[in-house]
Amino acid sequence: MSSGWKNSGLMKSSKSKLWFLLAPALVFLILPLYGMFAAVRSSINGNQGLTFTYYVQLFQSERFLSSIAFSVRTSLVATVIAIIIGLIITRLFHTYLDKTTPRLSVWLPMLFPHFVWGYLVILLLAETGLIAQIFLVVGWIDGTGQFPVLTRDPYGLGIIITYVWKEIPFVILMLLPIYSSIPTSYYDLVKTLGGRSWEQFRTVEWPHIQPVLIETFLILFSFTLTAYEVPALLGTTFPEMISVLSYQWFYGGILEERPLAFASMVFVSIVILTLTLAGYFYMNRRRMRAMRGRL
Amino acid sequence: MRSMKFKFYLLLFFLFIGPVLFLILQSFSEVWRYQSGEGLTFNLQSYQVLFSDPNIAEATLWSLVIGVCVLLFNLLIGLLSGKGLALYSFTGRSFLEALFLAPILVPVLAVAMGLHLFMIRIGLADTWMGVVLIHLVPTVPYSIKIFHNTYNQLGHGMLEQASILGATSFKQLLTIELPLLKPAIRSVTFLTIVISLSQYASTAIIGGGRILTLPMIFFPFLNTADASLMAAFSIWFALLPFFMYIVVELLLFLLPYTRKPWRNG
Numbered sequence: 001m002s003s004g005w006k007n008s009g010l011m012k013s014s015k016s017k018l019w020f021l022l023a024p025a026l027v028f029l030i031l032p033l034y035g036m037f038a039a040v041r042s043s044i045n046g047n048q049g050l051t052f053t054y055y056v057q058l059f060q061s062e063r064f065l066s067s068i069a070f071s072v073r074t075s076l077v078a079t080v081i082a083i084i085i086g087l088i089i090t091r092l093f094h095t096y097l098d099k100t101t102p103r104l105s106v107w108l109p110m111l112f113p114h115f116v117w118g119y120l121v122i123l124l125l126a127e128t129g130l131i132a133q134i135f136l137v138v139g140w141i142d143g144t145g146q147f148p149v150l151t152r153d154p155y156g157l158g159i160i161i162t163y164v165w166k167e168i169p170f171v172i173l174m175l176l177p178i179y180s181s182i183p184t185s186y187y188d189l190v191k192t193l194g195g196r197s198w199e200q201f202r203t204v205e206w207p208h209i210q211p212v213l214i215e216t217f218l219i220l221f222s223f224t225l226t227a228y229e230v231p232a233l234l235g236t237t238f239p240e241m242i243s244v245l246s247y248q249w250f251y252g253g254i255l256e257e258r259p260l261a262f263a264s265m266v267f268v269s270i271v272i273l274t275l276t277l278a279g280y281f282y283m284n285r286r287r288m289r290a291m292r293g294r295l
Numbered sequence: 296m297r298s299m300k301f302k303f304y305l306l307l308f309f310l311f312i313g314p315v316l317f318l319i320l321q322s323f324s325e326v327w328r329y330q331s332g333e334g335l336t337f338n339l340q341s342y343q344v345l346f347s348d349p350n351i352a353e354a355t356l357w358s359l360v361i362g363v364c365v366l367l368f369n370l371l372i373g374l375l376s377g378k379g380l381a382l383y384s385f386t387g388r389s390f391l392e393a394l395f396l397a398p399i400l401v402p403v404l405a406v407a408m409g410l411h412l413f414m415i416r417i418g419l420a421d422t423w424m425g426v427v428l429i430h431l432v433p434t435v436p437y438s439i440k441i442f443h444n445t446y447n448q449l450g451h452g453m454l455e456q457a458s459i460l461g462a463t464s465f466k467q468l469l470t471i472e473l474p475l476l477k478p479a480i481r482s483v484t485f486l487t488i489v490i491s492l493s494q495y496a497s498t499a500i501i502g503g504g505r506i507l508t509l510p511m512i513f514f515p516f517l518n519t520a521d522a523s524l525m526a527a528f529s530i531w532f533a534l535l536p537f538f539m540y541i542v543v544e545l546l547l548f549l550l551p552y553t554r555k556p557w558r559n560g
Contacts, residue, residue: 021379024372025395025439032398032432035406038413093303102303108311110485111533113493113510119529120314123321123522130317133327168310219399226402228496229510233517243404247496250408265405272400280393 036269043262054263063238063245064264070239072271074156075224078163079217085164086171087213091205094179097172110169115229118162122234125150125161151234158234159241163224174216178208210286214279222272226265242268315533321526341523345531350512357423358508358535362488364427366539369438369487370480372431377442377479378472382451392443399436406432407497414501421503429501430491437490438483445479474552484543488536509535 044050058064096102109117124130132147141147151158186204195203231241242264249261322342324335345351380392398406407429411420419425453475457467473480495510504511513528520528548555 018379018383018385021375021383022391023375025376025379025435028368028372028431028435029394029398031410031428032401032406034413035409035432036401037409039405039409042409042412089306092299093306096300096303102307105307105311108315110489111315111536112529113489113532115493115495115510115513116529116532119517119525120318123526124314124317130327165310222400222402226404228404229493232495232514243402243496246404246408250500262405262408265402265408269401269405272402276397276400 036266039262039269040266043259043266045259054259055267058260058263058267061260064242064260066239067242067245068264068268070156071225071242071268074159074241075163075221078160078167078224079220081160082164082167082220083171083213083217086168087175087209089168090172090175090179091201094176097176098180103176106169106172108169109166110173112166113229114162114166114227115233117166118158118230118233121158121162121165122151125158152236154236154239156231156235156241159231162230162234163220167220167224170220171216174212175209178212179205182208211283214283218272218276218279221275225272226268318526318529321523322530324523326522341521341527344524345527348512350507351531354507354509354512355531355535357506358492359539361423361427361430361506361508362491362535362539364424365430365434365491366484366487368427368431369434369483372435373438373442373479373483374472374476376439377444377446380439380443381446381449382454395439396436398432403429403433403494403497404500407500411500420501421505423502423506425501426498426506426508429497430494432497433494434487434490437486441479441482441486442476445476449475470551474550477547477550480543480547481540484539485536488539492532492535 043054044052046053090097093102097106112120122129126132127144127147127149129151132141132144135141135147136144149157150161182204187200190200190204226243228241228243228247231244232247235241235244246261246264249257249264320335323339324337325340327335376395380388380395410429414420414425414428419428449472453471454467457471462470492509494508495514498506498508498511502508502511509532513532516525516528547553
């Protein structure tokens with residue numbers, strides 16, 4: 001697409017223009033890069049130079065270990081469910097979603113910050129919430145005490161429900177352009193060859209959506225794993241999400257705990273980075289294979 | 296086919312429209328208890344209580360000021376780098392693309408903790424400018440991506456033509472790029488302000504509790520306030536992006552080649 005442009009004289013004269021265009025973004029990158037660098041440095045900076053004691057301390061801490069297990073499980077479940085539901089909705093209804101009003105209604109939850117949606121989940125699903133009251137009116141339960149504990153529960157159900165609900169629109173947002181751009185003739189081909197819904201999904205849709213699904217998964221998973229606001233609102237004190245624990249270590253006022261906050265956040269970043277690299281290499285390998293197949 | 300449509304609207308209602316309607320209803324009424332045997336009583340009390348809180352005006356103002364600054368930075372950085380990435384091919388482009396997207400994968404909490412000491416040193420801790428900077432971290436990657444995609448769709452033919460005809464870069468931006476980038480500008484406005492409003496922990500760390508934004512008072516409010524008041528507060532949260540969106544929409548009318556509704560044709 002850009003080959004003609006690349007070789008034209010215009011292009012050569014504007015190599016410096018390219019750097020002018022990219023400079024602000026490169027300056028911006030200093031913020032996250034320096035932030036991460038400083039966090040890593042704080043996590044290995046002992047009284048006598050380089051030390052890994054904080055990491056050792058971290059992995060001996062029962063609180064940290066249960067927190068990280070809880071966080072990974074909760075975010076994984078929330079992300080996977082959100083992606084599956086979002087995918088099903090997009091798949092079944094993308095022709096309706098192309099129209100403006102339905103599309104804007106789907107984006108409605110995006111108007112609210114995550115913790116506001118979390119509060120809505122409390123309003124709806126708490127033991128005295130709207131759903132429990134309705135169940136009481138209908139007579140499915142005798143008292144609000146019989147309603148299951150869905151918010152501020154030890155299993156992270158409230159956190160999961162909030163994230164699933166809030167992220168479905170995001171999943172649809174990522175998938176909709178792709179579904180709208182798949183040529184209908186592909187489906188016709190599969191149908192002509194006798195393929196049913198599942199074959200259509202596997203042969204037509206899957207190759208198109210897979211890279212976006214991986215990207216969506218990485219964005220959502222890393223966000224859910226490290227966000228503070230929703231778990232602070234809907235979680236319990238034990239087990240707690242890793243961000244809540246780190247925030248407490250950082251802000252709790254005990255100076256010895258601060259390096260632990262850095263160490264735990266750096267550890268989580270390493271987990272995310274590893275996952276991202278794995279996803280990236282997986283996609284690249286597939287792309288290479290696809291190209292070889294074409295040649 | 297008809298039943299599919301019905302199912303779709305049912306889903307739309309229960310998943311997305313219903314909850315927001317409930318929130319609005321709750322904000323205008325007292326908390327409903329089935330046991331009390333009473334129906335819903337409507338009043339504006341919760342909004343009165345909300346607006347009589349001395350902190351709400353200050354917090355709203357700061358949220359807006361910070362949101363607008365974050366948006367301006369996002370538009371500038373996103374537009375320029377999106378253009379650079381889409382219209383030029385150079386070695387290391389895909390690496391740069393990945394690098395620009397990376398900040399949304401690292402925990403903003405880690406970045407805020409890491410930058411905290413640095414911000415103290417250069418005097419940006421506990422200031423609104425420091426908060427603007429930390430809010431850039433989770434927003435700018437999205438903006439770059441949105442502008443990159445839009446410039447990709449635009450292609451370079453249109454811009455090449457303008458420069459062949461002798462348009463200056465500024466003229467080109469004003470008459471060709473900005474009008475065609477309208478959808479991207481809308482998305483960036485919307486995303487940026489919502490993400491900026493969603494930041495509690497990073498605002499608390501960099502702002503040191505001294506920069507009062509809406510989330511900073513929402514969280515302490517939770518323990519004391521009643522459901523109706525919190526619902527009113529929640530609606531207030533959604534009105535801010537809405538307001539910004541309208542302002543941006545009005546500004547977009549100023550662009551050349553924009554169809555004005557008050558003009559026919």
